[in-house]
Amino acid sequence: MTFHVESQFMVISNSAEVIAIRRIAKDMAKEIGFDECGREEISLVVSELASNIIKYAQRGIVTLTPVCDEQHEGLMIEAEDDGEGFNEHTSMKDGVSTSGTLGMGLGAVNRLMDEFDILQRENHTGTRIVCKRWLHDNSNLGQHCPFEFGVFSRPKPNETANGDTFIVKNIRGATLVGVIDGVGHGELAGHAANAARQYIERHAELPLLEIFRGVDRACAATRGVVMALVVFDWSKGTFRYASVGNIEVKVFHSRHDKPKFIVRRGIVGKHAPPPVVTENMWHVGDMLALHSDGISTHWQWHDFEQYADHPAQVIAEHIYNATQKDHDDATIVIVK
Numbered sequence: 001m002t003f004h005v006e007s008q009f010m011v012i013s014n015s016a017e018v019i020a021i022r023r024i025a026k027d028m029a030k031e032i033g034f035d036e037c038g039r040e041e042i043s044l045v046v047s048e049l050a051s052n053i054i055k056y057a058q059r060g061i062v063t064l065t066p067v068c069d070e071q072h073e074g075l076m077i078e079a080e081d082d083g084e085g086f087n088e089h090t091s092m093k094d095g096v097s098t099s100g101t102l103g104m105g106l107g108a109v110n111r112l113m114d115e116f117d118i119l120q121r122e123n124h125t126g127t128r129i130v131c132k133r134w135l136h137d138n139s140n141l142g143q144h145c146p147f148e149f150g151v152f153s154r155p156k157p158n159e160t161a162n163g164d165t166f167i168v169k170n171i172r173g174a175t176l177v178g179v180i181d182g183v184g185h186g187e188l189a190g191h192a193a194n195a196a197r198q199y200i201e202r203h204a205e206l207p208l209l210e211i212f213r214g215v216d217r218a219c220a221a222t223r224g225v226v227m228a229l230v231v232f233d234w235s236k237g238t239f240r241y242a243s244v245g246n247i248e249v250k251v252f253h254s255r256h257d258k259p260k261f262i263v264r265r266g267i268v269g270k271h272a273p274p275p276v277v278t279e280n281m282w283h284v285g286d287m288l289a290l291h292s293d294g295i296s297t298h299w300q301w302h303d304f305e306q307y308a309d310h311p312a313q314v315i316a317e318h319i320y321n322a323t324q325k326d327h328d329d330a331t332i333v334i335v336k
């Protein structure tokens, strides 16, 4: 397949540009062959991502690229900013709530797209969101991710480099979520966390044990990391969990069964022992939190009950605000 539609990008810094890129996306979707509904959904996603750039980073870039592989054609949307991104702090300090914007937006984006990843940029400032929507032919895609995510990550106060990082990545029919904490904080911790994340991004489809083994190698020349990874299987309604080191996991269960987690001590990159992978059931209404030790473990779902129906992003921000510690990088991911 070849495309006559060319990739386009636009610097986004004001609402007129949001409207412009939205229109470009709609035209491009039409040329690729999306029906009316698909075009509307794509333009909604593009305007959501572009508005988020203005809200969280003032300025960024949206790139639209026609994509194809052997079976499908589609459109890839990338939104990238080099501002504080998810580390955005000031808006909360000022008492201007960020609630209801990012979470609502990304939840919707995730549901409308076939593939969706939130990544931190190499330099750990800024955010990169990459998503794809395929033209639905005879493929088995078209199944949209049933989960919603919220993430919040910031460096230790007065540090520019974040020694923590996270990953949220949809891989055909499953979602990989992880929190990675580079040993210590500052730039060297950031290098370690980055090395781990990059390996995971490129090998997200491997079994968890192999990912841990690979990260142990990939981080050998760094300080090493502690990390927890969770893979949600959409059709089986299960999640697999594996962890080495002190990343905290908490699951809120709408039913009674208690999930089992086995956590290994060690540092990935320093010949960590292999993690023990456990598989548990996931029910509608369940919630999962993963967080680094920059967030206190002394909290319970019960304390945040009043936010249960809010978007995952809002829940992540409330838990962060109530439990963060000043002396370390802090990262939390919420899945619901």
Ligand SMILES: [Mn+2]
Pocket: 181, 184, 292, 293, 294, 328, 329
């Ligand atoms: Mn830490």
